[in-house]
Each structure stands twice: as C-alpha cells, then as structure tokens.
Amino acid sequence: xxxxxxxxxxxxxxxxxxxxLLNEKVMIVGAVFRGGDWIDGVLRSEITKDGLDATxxxxxxxKKSKHYDQIRTVILDGITYGGFNVVDIQxxxxxxxxxxxxxxxxxPDFEKIKSALKYFPDGEERWTIIKRAGKIERIPGEKSPIxxxxxxxxxxxxxxIIRLTSIRSNIPEPLRVAHLIATGIILGxxxxxx
Amino acid sequence: xxxxxxxxxxxxxxxxxxxxLLNEKVMIVGAVFRGGDWIDGVLRSEITKDGLDATxxxxxxxKKSKHYDQIRTVILDGITYGGFNVVDIQxxxxxxxxxxxxxxxxxPDFEKIKSALKYFPDGEERWTIIKRAGKIERIPGEKSPIxxxxxxxxxxxxxxIIRLTSIRSNIPEPLRVAHLIATGIILGxxxxxx
Numbered sequence: 001x002x003x004x005x006x007x008x009x010x011x012x013x014x015x016x017x018x019x020x021l022l023n024e025k026v027m028i029v030g031a032v033f034r035g036g037d038w039i040d041g042v043l044r045s046e047i048t049k050d051g052l053d054a055t056x057x058x059x060x061x062x063k064k065s066k067h068y069d070q071i072r073t074v075i076l077d078g079i080t081y082g083g084f085n086v087v088d089i090q091x092x093x094x095x096x097x098x099x100x101x102x103x104x105x106x107x108p109d110f111e112k113i114k115s116a117l118k119y120f121p122d123g124e125e126r127w128t129i130i131k132r133a134g135k136i137e138r139i140p141g142e143k144s145p146i147x148x149x150x151x152x153x154x155x156x157x158x159x160x161i162i163r164l165t166s167i168r169s170n171i172p173e174p175l176r177v178a179h180l181i182a183t184g185i186i187l188g189x190x191x192x193x194x
Numbered sequence: 195x196x197x198x199x200x201x202x203x204x205x206x207x208x209x210x211x212x213x214x215l216l217n218e219k220v221m222i223v224g225a226v227f228r229g230g231d232w233i234d235g236v237l238r239s240e241i242t243k244d245g246l247d248a249t250x251x252x253x254x255x256x257k258k259s260k261h262y263d264q265i266r267t268v269i270l271d272g273i274t275y276g277g278f279n280v281v282d283i284q285x286x287x288x289x290x291x292x293x294x295x296x297x298x299x300x301x302p303d304f305e306k307i308k309s310a311l312k313y314f315p316d317g318e319e320r321w322t323i324i325k326r327a328g329k330i331e332r333i334p335g336e337k338s339p340i341x342x343x344x345x346x347x348x349x350x351x352x353x354x355i356i357r358l359t360s361i362r363s364n365i366p367e368p369l370r371v372a373h374l375i376a377t378g379i380i381l382g383x384x385x386x387x388x
Binding site: 027029042043044180181185186189 | 221223232233235236237238239255258259260362367371374375377378379380382383384
C-alpha cells in the first residue's frame with residue numbers, strides 16, 4: 001500500500017506540531033499548506049501529556065476539518081507528541097485514508113526511548129506502536145539529511161514532497177510553520193527548532 | 195513625518211489580528227512576514243474586550259519581540275480590536291518608531307460607530323482616538339479597492355507594500371495569515387474573512 005503518486009505543485013499538505021509541555025493538556029497545531037508555498041488554514045486541538053490519545057485526536061481533527069477532502073499528505077514531527085503520547089501512523093493512515101510522513105532531524109535513540117517507557121505501566125503498548133511505524137529511511141538533503149517513516153506512500157513520492165516543501169529550511173514548510181504557530185501562541189513569541 | 199521609503203522584497207512586516215470575542219480576554223496574534231512571501235515568526239498577546247489597553251499591549255508585544263529591530267511596518271485590520279478597544283496608531287508609531295498602516299475592506303460607518311460609543315462612559319476618549327487615526331484613503335486594487343489610514347509612512351510606500359504583499363487575496367499576507375492563526379487557534383479551525 002506504500003504507493004507512489006503524482007505530486008501537483010499545489011498539493012495540500014497538513015503539518016502537525018505540538019506546543020511546550022506547560023500543562024496536562026498540550027495544544028497541537030495543524031498548518032494546511034498548498035505545496036511549500038502558502039498557508040491555507042490552521043487547525044488546533046488538544047492531547048493529554050504522556051497520554052495515549054494523540055492518534056484519535058489527530059484523526060478527529062483531520063476528519064472534521066473542511067480541508068479533509070483536499071489534504072493529500074500529513075507530515076508529523078516524529079511520532080511522539082505531548083511527551084510520550086505515541087501516534088500510530090498506520091492507524092492514522094487507515095482511519096483518514098491520507099498518507100502519513102514522519103520527519104526526524106536525527107536518527108531516534110531507541111535505547112533511550114525504551115528506557116523511558118519502563119516508567120509507563122503501558123510501556124509495552126507504546127513500544128508496539130513505535131515499532132509499527134516501520135523502518136527509518138535516510139533522505140539526503142542539500143545541507144543535512146533527514147530521517148523519515150511513512151504509511152501509505154512510496155519513498156520516491158516522499159522525496160518529491162520533501163523537495164517541494166523544504167524551501168525555507170531543511171524541514172518542510174507545513175511543519176516549520178506549525179511549529180512557529182504552536183510555540184508563538186503558547187509562549188507569546190515563536191521559537192525556531194533547536 | 196509621513197515619509198516614503200525604499201521597500202526591499204524581503205521587508206519585515208507585522209500583521210496583527212484579533213480572535214473571536216468568546217471571553218473577557220481576547221487573543222491578538224501577530225504574524226511576522228518577509229514581504230508577502232513567508233512567515234518568520236508568530237506573536238501572541240491578550241487585550242480586554244471593549245477595554246482601552248490595545249495600544250499599550252500591541253506596543254509591548256512589538257517592543258519585547260526578537261523581531262523588533264527588523265520590523266519596518268505594522269499592518270492593522272481596522273483600528274478597533276476586541277470589540278471597541280481602539281488602537282491609537284499615532285501613539286503606536288511614536289512609541290515603537292515603526293510606521294503603521296490600517297487596512298479596511300470598506301469605508302467605515304462612522305455614524306454607527308458614534309452611536310455605539312454612546313454606551314461607553316469614555317466614549318468621547320475613544321472617539322478622539324478614532325479621529326486621531328487621520329484621513330481615510332482609497333487604494334484601488336485589482337479586484338476591489340481597500341481603504342487605509344497611516345502613521346509615519348507616505349501613501350506611495352503604502353501602495354507599494356500592499357502591492358508586494360497582497361499576492362494570495364486582496365488583503366496583505368501578514369494580515370490574512372494572522373487572521374487564519376487567530377481564528378484557527380480559538381475556534382479549532384481557521385475561517386476566512388467574510
């Protein structure tokens with residue numbers, strides 16, 4: 001099911017980021033983009049810090065959006081949101097019918113994640129979801145590589161989408177802008193990625 | 195002091211919009227843009243519904259921002275925010291040193307505003323601030339005209355900035371995006387301007 005498909009320059013892409021962990025509820029922000037070019041809409045929802053509701057909340061946020069019919073790809077910033085709230089990208093793809101790309105700036109430290117999950121009563125379940133996200137692939141970039149996981153989309157199409165949208169930095173615009181909005185709204189002023 | 199100045203394509207512009215009037219406190223959102231092209235930062239602050247703190251809050255939001263040194267123009271969506279919280283654009287210009295452009299999609303109905311202000315004990319003060327914003331000028335657009343007021347900037351420079359930034363709609367990108375963010379965050383999904 002990881003098919004490659006044709007990419008129009010104005011393909012609608014939803015980038016999702018979370019905000020700082022200030023409270024029990026963590027805001028997530030979605031930025032709907034046309035290609036890497038311009039923002040078409042903003043979505044907002046809430047997940048529980050260290051909870052397990054991220055997959056369902058993101059599914060609902062997408063499915064009730066007026067942009068649902070148009071969105072062709074969802075881009076996530078890693079698969080853990082709001083602490084260790086793990087997104088099941090296979091389920092997100094199955095429930096929404098929209099292919100999912102996970103973007104990471106560095107190869108995840110699985111040993112560290114596994115150690116942290118020991119403190120969760122349902123650590124095993126979270127670890128299963130993490131493994132289900134599939135293999136991690138390295139995508140060479142102009143300055144630095146990025147690492148991806150994917151559901152419902154071929155690696156050649158992922159490369160094209162990343163090339164189309166990473167025009168202002170080495171991360172796709174929908175994610176960069178979702179991050180600016182999430183940090184700006186919660187902290188009063190946006191912060192760049194470390 | 196309403197001077198014309200040279201506009202670089204990447205001129206930093208701050209667009210400010212407010213959110214829906216759901217509570218006593220109303221969120222205002224600033225979008226820092228490079229020209230009409232891409233978003234560089236997001237600012238957030240709060241004003242009082244029907245209060246008189248908008249000028250001071252906006253001044254402080256700008257002056258404490260890391261973008262303060264770079265911002266060359268502030269664009270406002272009318273001069274009343276959060277109900278009848280009137281922005282004193284002359285004071286905003288004087289306090290920040292940054293020229294201010296007010297953009298309106300239609301000529302304001304001053305009779306209606308004056309009637310509404312009768313219900314405010316300090317209605318006279320608000321009316322004085324409104325008058326101080328100066329004359330309203332009509333700027334022809336490709337589809338429809340817009341109306342502007344200005345402080346610290348010549349009309350020819352205003353025209354250039356509006357032409358540079360109104361590339362996705364008939365309103366400048368920094369305002370369009372500030373509006374998408376403010377409505378998206380407060381309502382869960384952004385809404386276009388009526």
